Amino acid sequence: MAGRMEIEGGAVDQLAGERSRAQFDVDAMKIVWAGSQHAFDVSDRISRLVASDPVFRKDDRTSLGRKDLFQNTLKKMTHALKRIVELRLTEEEGTKLRFFVDQPSYMDLHWGMFIPAIKGQGTEEQQEKWLPLAHKMQIIGCYAQTELGHGSNVQGLETTATFDPKMDEFIIHSPTLTSSKWWPGGLGKVSTHAVVYARLITGGQEHGIHGFIVQIRSLDDHSPLPGVTIGDIGTKFGSGAYNSMDNGVLRFSHVRIPRKQMLMRVCQVTREGNVLQSDVPKQLIYGTMVYVRQTIVSDASAALSKAVCIAVRYSAVRRQFGSQGGGPETQVIDYKTQQSRLFPLLASAYAFRFVGQWLKWLYTDVTQRLEAKDFSTLPEVHACTAGLKSLTTSVTADAIEECRKLCGGHGYLCSSGLPELFAVYVPACTYEGDNIVLLLQVARFLVKTVSQLGSGKQPVGTTAYMGRAEHLLQCTSSASSVEDWLKPSIILEAFEARAFRLAVACAQSISKFESPEAGFAEVSADLLEAAIAHCQLIVVSKFIEKLQEDIPGQGVKEQLRVLCYVYALHLLHKHLGDFLSTGCITPEQAALANEQLRSLYAQVRPNAVTLVDAFNYTDHFLGSALGRYDGNAYPALYAEAWKDPLNDSVVTDGYRDYIRPILKQTIFLSRL
Amino acid sequence: MAGRMEIEGGAVDQLAGERSRAQFDVDAMKIVWAGSQHAFDVSDRISRLVASDPVFRKDDRTSLGRKDLFQNTLKKMTHALKRIVELRLTEEEGTKLRFFVDQPSYMDLHWGMFIPAIKGQGTEEQQEKWLPLAHKMQIIGCYAQTELGHGSNVQGLETTATFDPKMDEFIIHSPTLTSSKWWPGGLGKVSTHAVVYARLITGGQEHGIHGFIVQIRSLDDHSPLPGVTIGDIGTKFGSGAYNSMDNGVLRFSHVRIPRKQMLMRVCQVTREGNVLQSDVPKQLIYGTMVYVRQTIVSDASAALSKAVCIAVRYSAVRRQFGSQGGGPETQVIDYKTQQSRLFPLLASAYAFRFVGQWLKWLYTDVTQRLEAKDFSTLPEVHACTAGLKSLTTSVTADAIEECRKLCGGHGYLCSSGLPELFAVYVPACTYEGDNIVLLLQVARFLVKTVSQLGSGKQPVGTTAYMGRAEHLLQCTSSASSVEDWLKPSIILEAFEARAFRLAVACAQSISKFESPEAGFAEVSADLLEAAIAHCQLIVVSKFIEKLQEDIPGQGVKEQLRVLCYVYALHLLHKHLGDFLSTGCITPEQAALANEQLRSLYAQVRPNAVTLVDAFNYTDHFLGSALGRYDGNAYPALYAEAWKDPLNDSVVTDGYRDYIRPILKQTIFLSRL
């Protein structure tokens, strides 16, 4: 053991033994994880390209001050762009490249929010004018919605856009301190343009919130335009993390823009200042929303799988206690407590991956329906995507921190990769909809669905199960053995009954209050739980559906089946109060499920390291001394330490001024 | 509303309305929180002293690079020492001063670990030699136990201390890479000495792990002594946080120290190299352990109360949605979901404070017993303090992050204070015993206690309730109304029955395996839950005991009673699966408890802001734009933003090199 570790920086694969124990074809699993052979090929090629490019090194990120980190980001982005052009990468490849460069920057907002906003909300004419400029990056844009005083409540935004019919212009203005735009990424130091959301006023009348394309910096010398005040809003969580991003503050003092720069696809202001709704249905914006949320769920599985990959590999490397007669100590991954904390997260990474893949399908489906002007599934799709965004991001944030703790003290070092992964990930719980606000929207939809059941309206999509109301209210689980908990029908029924009964119980509680609104507000803490139960059911059922597909590769489907049951049964254990209080299962059945769960952990154990190998992450992308593919965690940690700027000198800079005067007692002379 | 916010930097108390609604005497509550009038006076005076000293400003911490932050720390510590001497502060006052300076540094380890190690493990002679040097800081020490390869398993440490009888010296050596000392705070760049834990070898025989005082740096020029390699282990979680600390790596190449530098209070090595146990009982070290854990619990309530203070105040300032007819929007603290997330944390802060105060008493009790050679309560005290360390630190870590989320997007800014509070706090879950390893120790003690119940041995202290085994196994809760859940006896019985039944169920499961050890390992995930249930019971019962004291001040006890029930009933809801599966309560009783909980939240609401005022934190100590006493969160956030180094220039530094070439398309020329 100690001997093996002597090989400093050695190339011996410390995890070879683990890999030889795997009971499935890891290459086949890689394709399943990637989604397709093509997706695998692209990711594999581009991730190696990034990893081998010295400009993209990440290991120095956390010791840089804010300014140096920001310079480093600008440099990387320019280099990324150069490489994309030089290598003539496709859009898919270019997006992947930025994904693997793995450093938040203005680029994310330019491509991910500014351009989609123009595509989604601009007229054809506007798209023709602005999109080519944006695609070539002759302008760089950001998405300026949130203000100091308003985020979740978009309708409360205070920035005004007042139409001046004389000049055929809008006057964009920040009337209060709280109306300052606050948070937009890329705004603080880079963007030349912004889509600004503001309160439309024409003829003295308010007409709600709309988007406007506003130039904010000169294209000549990059200085802010007259009437525009811009800055960065300061450091954020973590050392590197989102500090590479220039989230900004923006104030307008009566800034004029041409009328044509209001995004007018859905609503127009005429030359005379009249407000017209176009015949383009408002619902079209839902397409973009489904798309964005699908990428967030996919990012959740990426972040979670990174954390799990690090924690699984290090748990197989780390040995502590249990040495008998001088033999090697126990690998910490063999402790059942370690397994019960770690394996559900591994299963969740796969579960979120598959529900993310299903959301891609849902997006295609919704797009086709929207084109055919079929809006019937929209409310359900809205609730479903809101709920999945909330569920997967909340779980992932907590899971990254749990993975860090699973690595003991060393997880607290930035060289483990985990602190920065957490810091950069957690805002996903807040942006694109605060997770609690989103769950309340899901709950509202569920309560509505329950209330309409009597009226003969059939619930669709992910709420279809509610159509079996009678059965779900009275069924009792038939699980009577440990093996029964491996039956998809038994698992599904328990999750459906729990979700439905919680929703019905909420609806009943609400009806006891003077008004539905008052009731909804009063029981909203319970509503969150009902919404979560519904969302977990979706993930469980999509995982089960995945298992019904034809999945090639020796042993692959068997592994996925084990992970699926781990996912479901750990939830059953975690939320046991729900299942028992609604009478969906009995305490005896719960004990059987728990026993099955223990047995499933034992089945995951020999495959754990290979199951994270299937993510196919490069050591560069993982950025973790603990998570290295070859398991040489100790030499890597040791080598990383010496790179810290504090180690530039042997005797520390402050010695003469601050340490020597204490040791030599000269600072105390004043007392004598 | 918007108008109020216009007062940039104004001194208007935005929270005056909240404060006027409070139903209790905040000054009396401040004394309860502080523990005594004296403790309040000292904290109040010293915290203001620190807050008014410009050297101690904290607002620039997160934008500094590693080197600058470290310099800043050295400067603050030297200044702190100067002030302590100049003002002739007592030891209590000096400790408080460092607490309010609120920046981890070598001082913490010198005073908190190095000196106590010599006191606890050194002979009288050794104490006489080393303690005066350490107290005057003519030497600066650290505590070097953990190695790259071993933390939790201290018996596995690899550093050797081999006795050389010829020279009457020990040879300290690091035989492997993994034997490198790794983590000790203050080691990397400051300490001149270390207490090094190493494997004692004399006459070719191993004699376990012992502590040795080793000089590591020259007292003349601070360079590492021959044979000593030292460095910093690199950046850690967060931007400021523990990066102000020089956690270090240390390797020895056959370094010689006099025999007299082995800490020999309990075990001696003679001139001849013989190993003798002294007549000082080994158990004495438990006293120090109880002391250290008591401070950790006290730190937990400090960190949790800081986070809760910020989140409560900002939740009262923040308004979002719900404006009717142009009136002000709803304060987010009025949303029941916000309350159900936040108020249990407020209650936990008080609960941990009181259990921490009780631990101080326990420490005195244990010390007296040790002096009288009464070791009978030690195992129970050990389990109790291990469990409370684990419970309070885990809950606090999660709670800080929840408080951050409760602040929406703005909580992600360092100027909210919350990211750094989290980053600096979380290692408490790992150091001084990994929380899971500690819970397993608690579980082991519980299982043992259960197994001895038949033998007539009476369980003591916090396990005394297990003496009522028969009753606890068969009782059913008599709660039959919402009001019944305000009866301490009903709450206590439910928590006792739950804890006991879980422990008994584990003991029964274990007995089904071939050996107790195998059984313990197999069901260890369930054991964690039993241990947690036991620890929660301790906190609940100590809170209830507190309410039986005479507490002066109008309305104070009433508020504490409400918080106590919130604490207990939110746990009952959170762990409902435990209570139901063990048959301690019925689903109907759970529903009544939940209804009571809702009503309790409504009672907390008008007092929430004043309940956090009672912590008496200065704005300096809180370090949060969101948590300011006067509620002027928006002007403060706005002002903080402009201090970021990125705002030093209007046109950003990288513009010419990285942004202009994109906008002007010159980087693409190579393609043409």
Ligand SMILES: Cc1cc2nc3c(=O)[nH]c(=O)nc-3n(C[C@H](O)[C@H](O)[C@H](O)COP(=O)(O)OP(=O)(O)OC[C@H]3O[C@@H](n4cnc5c(N)ncnc54)[C@H](O)[C@@H]3O)c2cc1C
């Ligand atoms: C890293 C990061 C990047 C961002 N990038 C951008 C960007 O590029 N462009 C942009 O425009 N914005 C951006 N944002 C802003 C982001 O969209 C908002 O922070 C987000 O919408 C949350 O809104 P909020 O901050 O107002 O939270 P708030 O709504 O103030 O939330 C505060 C608390 O109130 C609760 N709450 C609020 N309303 C209700 C309710 N009705 N019922 C119950 N509880 C409620 C919430 O649950 C939360 O606990 C970014 C934010 C971050 C952190």
Ligand SMILES: Cc1cc2nc3c(=O)[nH]c(=O)nc-3n(C[C@H](O)[C@H](O)[C@H](O)COP(=O)(O)OP(=O)(O)OC[C@H]3O[C@@H](n4cnc5c(N)ncnc54)[C@H](O)[C@@H]3O)c2cc1C
């Ligand atoms: C900020 C910070 C400051 C520190 N300061 C000092 C210092 O000044 N001096 C010093 O000597 N040390 C210091 N340490 C080190 C600290 O004491 C150790 O990190 C701590 O003891 C945990 O041990 P570990 O890192 O070996 O964790 P490990 O034991 O390696 O834990 C890894 C995982 O294994 C699990 N595990 C381990 N054993 C078991 C078991 N028997 N059963 C089940 N699960 C198990 C754990 O739960 C965890 O999930 C510091 C650490 C930190 C983070």
Ligand SMILES: [Ca+2]
């Ligand atoms: Ca930094």
